[in-house]
Amino acid sequence: MGDAAMPPLPEQPKEQPKEQPKERPPGTYMIWAMEAIGATMAFLYYLHLHTDLLKPAVKERLNPEKYTPFTLIDKQPLTSDTTRFRFRINRPRFDDDLEELVDGITAQGIWSMDVKDHLVQTYRTYTPVAIAISEAVDEELGSREGYIDFVVKRYPHGSLSRFLHETRVGDQVEMRGPLLTWPYHPKQYKHLYMVAGGTGIAPMYQLITRILRDPADSTTRISLLYGSRSESDIIYRESLDKLAQDHGDRLSITYLVDRGPAASVQIAIPDFSTVGKFTRDFNKGGSDLVLVCGPDPMLAAVCGSKPIGAGQGPLRGILHELGFSSAQVFKF
């Protein structure tokens, strides 16, 4: 083989000098760690400020779907057999679905709560006379505290009313609600005529305070005929008088008592004469309504009994005799 000219060898790439891994400046990992901690802290602070995810679940919240225990925080006797019970309620500082559900029900009208005797598993319905929630937020619990008040008469053989009267401050009682008792919206009626007896004042009181506080309901007028056994049995007299004084053009109250002494009230019962006089300006062709709530004998005499469960039953009694129709009367 003759010497053939060898093709030139391809030029070998020159070996690059290997880059030495750069040394991080001292403290880099520490800085990264600090930054990560800072970001986490900022995120947690954001969650703390804008959500309740880091808080324990708020207890003693109103819930219409399940019985919840509430703590009795105050108990004030109002008359010989009637007591005002105040229970603590809480509300998370940020509204969630449950708050919306609760607000949606209370916005619809007069509402009540089912109160349970957990010992014998029976319940009765009571209409709160007041509910309040503080503006102040408990930062630790992420909630706002408030209360709900009931005025309850004790019946000597009553099951739930005796159970409630036997509870002591600090005890817990299970309740479910709010539950809509009577739908009402502002300006639905021009003039409401309320006939109440004893603790039958509860739904009337809730409605009166609701109407008088609501700027959207500023034209509705209310007349209350309120019967009690004696002057010292008139429940919430001071508050009612104050409301009548502050809203003299819209709320007028006539107190009746079965027996004297009676310094500033009439000794009479809600009979044909007193109810007739009370409702004489009722506009039967307009949008006025009579509301009645009280003990069974009073209901029977004024408008006919209300059957147990749903329904109003036929209109009977004094209001029927006075020419009212069923549509012009609501029995609580």
Ligand SMILES: Cc1cc2nc3c(=O)[nH]c(=O)nc-3n(C[C@H](O)[C@H](O)[C@H](O)COP(=O)(O)OP(=O)(O)OC[C@H]3O[C@@H](n4cnc5c(N)ncnc54)[C@H](O)[C@@H]3O)c2cc1C
């Ligand atoms: C929507 C609604 C709201 C109510 N709100 C209130 C309220 O705010 N405050 C309040 O005190 N009550 C209220 N009641 C009545 C309450 O629910 C109970 O019926 C009442 O407390 C008696 O229950 P009890 O278990 O103690 O008596 P029960 O064991 O049911 O009855 C025992 C005895 O008491 C008598 N009795 C029961 N209720 C009455 C009555 N109204 N009048 C006369 N005798 C009676 C019975 O005839 C029986 O002899 C409300 C009822 C309804 C439907």
